Amino acid sequence: MGYRCMLWLFLLCLIADQGLIKGANGLACNWGTRSTHPLPANIVVKLLKENGFDKVKLFEADPPALKALGNSGIQVMLGIPNEFLAPLAGSVQFAVNWVQQNVSNYISRYGVDIRHVAVGNEPFLKTYKDKFLQTTFPALQNIQAALIKAGLGRQVKVTVPLNADVYQTDSGLPSGGNFRSDIHDLMISIIKFLSDNNSPLTINIYPFLSLYADPNFPVDYAFFSGSAAPIVDGSITYTNVFEANFDTLISALEKNGFSSMPVIVGEVGWPTDGDPHANVEYARRFNQGLVSRILAGQGTPRRQTPPDVYIFGLIDEDNKSIDPGNFERHWGIFYYDGTLKYQLNLGNGKSLIPAKGVRYLQRQWCVMSPSASLSDPNLANSINYACSYSDCTSLGYGSTCGQLDARNNASYAFNAYYQTMDQRRGACSFSNNLSVLTNVDPSQGTCRFGIMIDLGKHETPPKRSLAGRNQNSVLGLMALFLALIFIVCSA
Numbered sequence: 495m496g497y498r499c500m501l502w503l504f505l506l507c508l509i510a511d512q513g514l515i516k517g518a519n520g521l522a523c524n525w526g527t528r529s530t531h532p533l534p535a536n537i538v539v540k541l542l543k544e545n546g547f548d549k550v551k552l553f554e555a556d557p558p559a560l561k562a563l564g565n566s567g568i569q570v571m572l573g574i575p576n577e578f579l580a581p582l583a584g585s586v587q588f589a590v591n592w593v594q595q596n597v598s599n600y601i602s603r604y605g606v607d608i609r610h611v612a613v614g615n616e617p618f619l620k621t622y623k624d625k626f627l628q629t630t631f632p633a634l635q636n637i638q639a640a641l642i643k644a645g646l647g648r649q650v651k652v653t654v655p656l657n658a659d660v661y662q663t664d665s666g667l668p669s670g671g672n673f674r675s676d677i678h679d680l681m682i683s684i685i686k687f688l689s690d691n692n693s694p695l696t697i698n699i700y701p702f703l704s705l706y707a708d709p710n711f712p713v714d715y716a717f718f719s720g721s722a723a724p725i726v727d728g729s730i731t732y733t734n735v736f737e738a739n740f741d742t743l744i745s746a747l748e749k750n751g752f753s754s755m756p757v758i759v760g761e762v763g764w765p766t767d768g769d770p771h772a773n774v775e776y777a778r779r780f781n782q783g784l785v786s787r788i789l790a791g792q793g794t795p796r797r798q799t800p801p802d803v804y805i806f807g808l809i810d811e812d813n814k815s816i817d818p819g820n821f822e823r824h825w826g827i828f829y830y831d832g833t834l835k836y837q838l839n840l841g842n843g844k845s846l847i848p849a850k851g852v853r854y855l856q857r858q859w860c861v862m863s864p865s866a867s868l869s870d871p872n873l874a875n876s877i878n879y880a881c882s883y884s885d886c887t888s889l890g891y892g893s894t895c896g897q898l899d900a901r902n903n904a905s906y907a908f909n910a911y912y913q914t915m916d917q918r919r920g921a922c923s924f925s926n927n928l929s930v931l932t933n934v935d936p937s938q939g940t941c942r943f944g945i946m947i948d949l950g951k952h953e954t955p956p957k958r959s960l961a962g963r964n965q966n967s968v969l970g971l972m973a974l975f976l977a978l979i980f981i982v983c984s985a
Contacts, residue, residue, distance in 0.1 A: 521788060521840075522549035523827075524761055524807040527556045528814045530884075530914050531947040533832050533849060535562035538809070541832055541849045542568060546840055551760065551804045553615060555596035564604030571610040571760075571804070572596065573655070574637070576626055579614050583632035586639055593640040597650060608650055612760070613637050616657040616698060618677055627677070630654060631684055638691055651693040654684060655760040658699050658739055661746045667727040668738050668796065671745030685752050697743055698761035698806075701735045701780065705771050706819065717776075718783030730795040736762065736784075741796040748796075757797075763806035763827075766835055768820030770892030778836040781805065781827060789841045812885040812914075820887035831947055853951035859943050860912035860922035861905035863930040868900050872925040877904055880911035880924070888941065895941035904928070905936055906943060913946040 525538060533541075535558040542550060543566065551571040552559055563570055574582070574592070581588045593611075600606040613634045617626035638652050660681060663670035673681040688695055701716040714722035718734050725732045732738040740759070747755045764780040765772040784805065793800045810826035829835055832849020839845060866873075880886070886907055888895040895906055908922065908929045915921035922929050937943045 520548035521546050521785065521805065522551070522802055523547050523805040524551045524553070525559060526553055526807050526809070526811045526814065526825075527559060528811040529809070529830060530813050531830070531949060532558075533809055533830065533852065533947060534949070535559045537832065537849050537851055539563055539566050539568070540851075541828070541847075542566075542808070544847045546844065547808075549609075549802065549804065550808075551612065555600075560596075560600045560606055561604050564600070564606045567607070569607050569609045571612050571653075572608050573612040573615060574633075576614050576617055576622075579617065579626050579629040579633045582613070582636055583629035586636050589633070589636035589640040590643060593637065593644050593646070597641070597646060598644045601646070601649075610651050610653050610694075610758075611637055611641070612653055612655050612696060615655050617654070618660050618674075618680075619657050620659060627680065631680065631687070634684065634687065638687075638693075647691075652691065653688065653694050653696045653758065653760075655696040655698055658697055658743070660697075661743050663742050663745075667725070668730070668732065668741035669727050669745050671742035672749055673746050682750055685747070685750070685755060689752060689755055694756040694758045695747075696758045696760040697740075699736060699739050699759055700762065701739075702764050702771065702776075702821075704735055706769060706821070717779055718787065719779075732795070737794045740794050740801075744794070744796040757801050759801050759803040761804060761806035763825050765821040765824040766826075767824035767894050768816075768822070768887045768890060772821040772824060772893075774836050777827075778838070782838050785838055785840065816887060820890050820893065823885055823887050829942075830944070853948045854945045855913065855917045855948045857935075857945060858917065858931050858933055859905075859936055859945070860908045860929050861932050861936050862901050862908060863927055866926070866928045868904075870926055870928060873904060873928060876924040876928055877907045880907040884910035884914040886910055897939065898941060902936070902938070902941075906941070909936070909943050913944060916946065 523542070525542075535556075538559070539562045548567065549569045549571070550563070551573065553573040554575050555572060560570075560572075578592070582592065597608055597611065601608055614626060614630050617630045634652055634654055638647070641647050641650050641652065659674070660677060661671055661673050663672070672678070685695060705711045705713065705716050712722055715733070715735050718736070720733045722733045725738060727738075730741075732741075740757075743757065744753075747753060747757075762784065764777040766774050766777045784803065788800070788803050791800045805827065807825045807827075809828050809832065810824050810830045812823055812830055814823050816822050827835060827838070827846070828849065831852050831854070834846055834848050837845050881889075884907075887893065889898070889903060889906060890896055895903075898906060908924060912922045912929075922931050935943060
């Protein structure tokens, strides 16, 4: 290679080294939209970009979210809720219509970079009692056929996000991994189909749930500190449940002839409220360890190539089902309004940046009236009513507001209802004058008395962000350098 050619290559490498060309180890996360007062989509996309997230998973085709992601440079995994599995399985035309409306439309009209369609969400959970066993695979096949018909078969890949309970180990070691006997044949059929279509398998792994379900689970084994008592599996030593769980899946794939099957970790994270183990300290500890692994490109003992890992989740969702537990509404690394829960080191001197441009309702709270009595016969029913229409999961044992006395307990419930109802007139009028408005923030200790987002007052973003322009400029610059290198080297 000539001197001039080497010089141009050096300049190109210099550009890449300065971070102008995006690296492979970006961050990915889940963006859930089950909130009574969702953070405006344009603010969320800006939040994603400013914090280095270049991949996002949506659980449903939410129009504001998809439109805001258009031309953002963020890759999208688009989910299909389980209630769509039956109609998708029963009709190819239904699948064709769904793809046209939710995939083709957003790619062509809005420039959304949809890379995956996630068919269903953990459909084989034992708690579903086989409800989706007959419909998941046909729905997957029909979505794949619809993508091919739309000319998107190469660009958009199908997958099925599955809970880690689809595999197990009889030996207690990762090397003994295999798929659950009751769904073994179905799993092999799905994996073969994904493999034939160059699509990945997606698995959700939750170390928190291991600790939640078993009080005797070794706490350190849930984290990445390496301080847990090791589990020795042949020549491999495991000091955290994430690696052991992931490698149990890899063993299952190897046993069944799919050793090179690509795997995505679709959900992994730690909640901050709703359970004694769901707290800020543990969440920061877990997610920092996880982010550090991702940025370092670290794989697992059985698979050195790092998988794409989608952190769960980005923002708290106060309208999610709490059937799994009160913690379900508190998985976000940010609060509902995009404010920081805790700080994370994102490498290169970067740390988390909160959302900007959020507008709130008036700075006022609804609390129990000082003149009201705790012995009022209407108090209990009023609290129950307030909590049935708002999120009171922070009041539980071991939660951030679990230490409140009875009066403040009532105040929290009343305020949660008042804010959820948009501070409407009459929303702070509980029976027998039990409640009153105040301008003094009643928050105390770890317990936050929130004020809801004002959905009607937000900044309108420019149609195209500076970051998007910069990214396109960098791509153009890179193309120019490549062309120059070709010319020089060919001379």
